[in-house]
Amino acid sequence: MVKGTEDKIFNAVVYTVLVLVGVAVLFPLLFVLSVSLTPMAEVLKNGGYIVIPKNITFAAYEELLGDRAIPRAFLVTVFVTVVGTAVNMVLTLLMAYPLSRKLLPGRSFFLFVILITMLFNGGIIPLYLTVKATGLLNTVWAMIIPGAIGTFNILIMKSFFENIPEELFESVRMDGAREMRILLQLVMPLSVPVMLTIGLFYSVGHWNAFFSAIMFITNPDLHPIQVIVRNILAEPSASMDFTDVPVPTEAMQMAAIVVACVPIIAVYPFIQKHFTKGMLIGSIKG
Template sequence: MVRGRSDRIFDLFIYVVLVLVAISAILPLLYVLSISLTPYSEVLKNGGFILFPKSITFDAYKELFADSVIPKAFWVTVFVTVVGSFINMVLTILMAYPLSRRKLRGRTFFLMIVVFTMLFSGGLIPTYLVVRDTGLMNTVWSMIVPSAIWTFNLLIMKSFFESLPEELHDSARIDGAGETTALIKLVLPLSIPSIMTVSLFYMVGHWNDFFSAVLYITNKELYPLQVIVRNLLLESSNLSQQTDVTLPTVTLQMAAVISASLPIILVYPFVQKHFTKGMLIGAIKG
């Protein structure tokens, strides 16, 4: 097929747009990283705007992690992310698989209930009262249990399970496999892209969540990393007040932002292939 001049112009336009979008996404992260690694004197010399520092220092990170608040908050966030995502995936798979079976009695009714939760929720106050009365206040489980299943992720998993050929289930039944065996030995190995996609959604959601902690946690020892970073950005924490003589608050703030963002940024390249495939397949059939 011969490509005309208009096609090449359109391709050039697309590339320009993609480059601009990439720059708009990279520049803020580069700015935050540069400020966190730049000595205070150079920050003042450049009016507070630096993209490529001439000299690098890790003093902000040393001061940030010298206090026990940040490491504790980091491990709380890691626990909530890992354990919470595991519980999310187990419950999501156990609910999505039966709903994907067209022969399930009452399937339409249960799907209507699931979709209903996307449109209407119990409300903030009733949810708070349930968490309080079940004894989850001031525990890490208050950041996991109330969001055990996300409806959107459940529908993605259900759509992926439905996209698998029915002949696979028929052959499994002929070989004497029940639904549990078919799920574990047949469906899950074929669902790795969707599982990785939904797992990434859950992990990012748990890692970035601070509202649940603000709502349910009053013990500062259980604050996740995002709450500490939020306090540092909005209120100037005790750590920044104690070190403001040698390190500017903004440097500590930027170091905290990088520390909170870096783990998810490092994880994403390893699941990008599965993430893209899972999103495409989940959108084909629903």
């Protein structure tokens, strides 16, 4: 098919806009990375803005990771992300699958109750009192249990399950399979895209956990990486237990941001195709 002049102009405009948007998105990331790798003398010499460093130093990362607070917070975040995502996926899967079955007794009532939670919640104070009453304060579970199930994610996964042809369920039932076997051997293998998508939602939420940490955790040893990064950025004059460098530099602040962001960014390219497919299939009922 031969493209006309109008089509070429349209494509040129679209590509130009995409390039500009891409630059606008990537520039802050490049700036943060460059400052974290550049000696402060060079950063100050360039007026505080530098994109391509001429001299590279890893001193900020050495000083940052040399303090016990950062590795400890990183391990806490990894634990909360891995274990929390696993708990989220198991509970979401076990709740979304029954709701996708139209013959489930009381299905409409349960869906109504779930939708209500998207519009109203008990508030921060009742949530805190509930966490306190269950003995979860100052434990890593306070960052996992209160958000164990996401209503929006349940609805996405339920819609995906409803799109699986009913003939497949009937065929395995004729072979004598029960619901748990159907879920494990039929539904889950067919639901890899949506499960990876929901898993990404949950894992990013756990990795970026901040509000729940400052609300339920007062023990510094249990603070996740995002709280430590916030302290570095908000309190640049704090010592942060560094023995040789009492005042964190701007390079160390940027290095903290990189340390907090890189792991979750590195995972995304591996599940990008599943993420797009899962969002499209899981959000359209038809």
